[in-house]
Amino acid sequence: MVRIAVDAMGGDFGPYPIIEGTILALKENPNFKAILVGHKEKIQTLIPHKYNNRIEIVHAEDVIRMDEAATEALKRKESSIYKAVELVRTGEAEGVVSAGHSGATMSLATLRIGRLKNVSRPAIATLMPTYKNKKSLVLDVGANVDCKPEHLFEFGVMGEAYATAIMNVDKPKVGLLSNGEEETKGNELTKNAFTMLKSLPTFIGNVEGNNIFDGSVDVIVCDGFTGNIVLKTSEGVADAISKLMKANIKKTPIRMAGALMMKKVFRSLKKEIDYSEYGGAPLIGVKGCTIISHGKSTPKAIKNAIYQAITYIKSDINTKIEKRLEEVTPKG
Amino acid sequence: MVRIAVDAMGGDFGPYPIIEGTILALKENPNFKAILVGHKEKIQTLIPHKYNNRIEIVHAEDVIRMDEAATEALKRKESSIYKAVELVRTGEAEGVVSAGHSGATMSLATLRIGRLKNVSRPAIATLMPTYKNKKSLVLDVGANVDCKPEHLFEFGVMGEAYATAIMNVDKPKVGLLSNGEEETKGNELTKNAFTMLKSLPTFIGNVEGNNIFDGSVDVIVCDGFTGNIVLKTSEGVADAISKLMKANIKKTPIRMAGALMMKKVFRSLKKEIDYSEYGGAPLIGVKGCTIISHGKSTPKAIKNAIYQAITYIKSDINTKIEKRLEEVTPKG
Structure with missing residues (x-):
């Protein structure tokens, strides 16, 4: 039975939403055990008795x-x-x-659990919504702010493995995020990464920011600085559109009635772009499985992050990444 | 009287929308003259007689x-x-x-017209919508894919001048686009730029992608690679949201009726985020005034780009940039 360790203390809102999310996951999925790590007494009071046999508590005094x-x-x-x-x-x-603290989680996972063979830099990967009823995967979104071309190459291989093993995409398309589609576009880093990525049969060349959301590419490779900005920019645009619409709807009763009739449209849109539906972001390239969740995670987001971890582990993606990198990494 | 040269041939849809836009501008604003550059015969047939005295045509055989x-x-x-x-x-x-070809426009403006004193790299600046009834300025969005810290510093000074002289912001806030707000965040480039930008009283530190749209900062500084990706990403998100909503609205007659009642909401939102309302993007840092418009510009976008050029010229922003850079550029 799979065992998932959960940092019960690190979130912005304390242990409650995290423990609640863990219980939700246990309720719906009988095939795993949870190990909650944190202040034993505080955790214990939040767990209903009937889950005692599926939850272990490991005491930790300190929180980063x-x-x-x-x-x-x-x-x-x-x-x-x-x-x-x-x-x-x-x-x-x-x-x-x-x-909890994503930087701390990243360093600890990388340094204590360790990297997979042939991986020099683990990357944080995140799923993005598209309007084509599928998701796209962007990596790196924050683990490595300064990258070398070979790191982007590894991200491409790891993303390819994730798309195949976990997103169930048979022949994933891997694109390199750039400032134009032509091969001549890009900065020094991406131009050099482009020549390395060309050796992957799944590589479709440069893609642009809008392609993340149009379903034309499954895996989008970028350095962690750019990826983080892409993530925050898209959150910002969605938020601004929602706020502008709300302010505008409130101006007349007819608009408000119209909005009411469209309630389900907004709800399904929200579901489509809501991070809590996605769970968290895997740190790909480390041994085992590390899922980094949003500090403001709701119970639902924690539940989905736990499911994500279970899927990750069962897919045996790590073996696939090591094998694939062994095949494609230039020898010498 | 201000004279604006317009490349009549370079757009994706040929001379028609460009000439139409020029005529719109002349109709509404009696205080400038247009010089249309391109194939004389083709242009001549598109101009109503009554504008002949305010339009000069300069013949050009070739189009890039x-x-x-x-x-x-x-x-x-x-x-x-x-x-x-x-x-x-x-x-x-x-x-x-x-x-027309933005790369060609950029090189020609930089190399033939020349840079302002103390400017080492001109930058393309673009206005972005926020939900606070004001715009924010992002630069560079594509002129310089590989930047040095001193380039970002110059972008900060030029953006500050643009905000003051053209956006009429009294004390603009200048932010550096990064992967987190803390001073310790950033890649090698932005960390070094941060220490230089700190000398500007208008500098408020690092900002994140979402801050572009929340009205908390007036000028957002980044390298042209990142800026271009921000631009395309935000277009992509807005487009995806609109497509997801449309598909969802069509599912039931009630939703469609609701959407009809909200027609004005969508229209005003579209106006808010429609690039044609903005005109074009100035290439800041070259002598004179160069406005780079979208290849798919509508007549309205061309009209607004011409107005933008007139405002730019009348604001005497170039003198202000040279003076400000003289003051703040480290000597030695």
Whole structure:
């Protein structure tokens, strides 16, 4: 039975939504065990008795706060995230879900659990909505702000593996995010990455920002600085459109009535672009499984992050990544 | 009287929308003259007689097509964009508007008209909508894919000048686009630019992608690779939301009726985010005035681009940029 370690303390809203999400997941899926890591007494009071046999609690005194430096993480051995990651390292859990300090989670997973063979830089991958009833995967969205061409090449291979093993895309299209579609477009980094990525049969060349949302490409490769800006920009646009519409609807009763009649349209749109439906972002390229969730995760988001971890582990994606990188990495 | 040179041939849809836009502008604004550059006979047939005294035509045999290399531009002395830019260089026009090959326009403006004093890299600036009833300015959105910290510093100063002189913002807030708000966030480029930008009193530090649309910052500084991706990403998100909504509305008659009652909401939203309302993007940092318009510009977009050029010229922003850069550029 799969065991998932959950950092119960790290989220912006304390342990409640995280434990609630874990219980939701246990309720719907009888095939895994949860290990909640954090302050034992605080956690215990939030768990209904009937889940006691499927939840183990590992006590941790310390919590790394969002405003602390990620560099602290390795020294804070009593922190909930340190102990949660440690459970994966020792094999007591197969995966870890954290809504806490993402920098700390990343460093600990990379340094304590370790990288897969042939992976020099793990990447955070995130699913984005498209209007074609499918998702696209963008990586890296924040783990590596300064990249070398070979890192982008690895991201391409890891993204390809994720699309095949987890998104169930038979022949995924891998694109390189650039400022134009032509091969001549790009900055120094992407131009060099382009020549390396060309060796992948799944590589379709440069793609542009709008292609992330039009379903024309399954995997979008970029450095973590650019990827993070893409993520925040798209959140910002969606938020601005929603706010502009709301303000405009309130101007007349007819518009308000119209909006009421369209309630289900807004609801389904919200569902489409709501991060909590997605769960979290896997840190691809480390051993085991690390899912980084939003600090403001709702119980539903935590539940979906746990399911994501289970799928990740069962897909055996790590073996596939190692094998594929072995095949395509230039020898020498 | 201000004279604006317009490349009549370069747009995706040929001379018609460009000439139509020029006539619209002349109709509403009696205080400028237009110089249309392109194939004389083709242009002549599209101009109503009564505008003959306010439109001059400069014949050009050649057109640089969108799929040609920008490096060709300097050799193509008979092309419409070459000749239009040349009119600014010789002082026969104060500004140029081009919906043609943006790379060619950029190189020609930079190399033939020349840069302002203390400007090492001109930047393309674009206005973005926010939900706070104001616009924000993002630069660079494509002129310089590989930047040095001092280039970003110059963009900050030029953006500050644009916000003051043209957007009428008294004390503009200048932000550096990064992957987090904290000073420690950023890639190598932005971290170094941050330390330089700190010397500007208008600098408010790092901003994130979502801040472009929330009205919290007036000028957003980034390299041209990142800026271009931000631009295309936001277009992509807006387009995806609109397509998802349309598909969803069509599912039931009630939703369709609701949408009809909300027609004005959609119309005003469209107006808010429609590029044709904005006109074009100024290439800030070159002498004179160069406005780069979308290849698919409607007559309205061309009209607004011409007005933008007139405002740019009348604001005397170039003198302000030179003076400000003189003050803030580190000596030595």
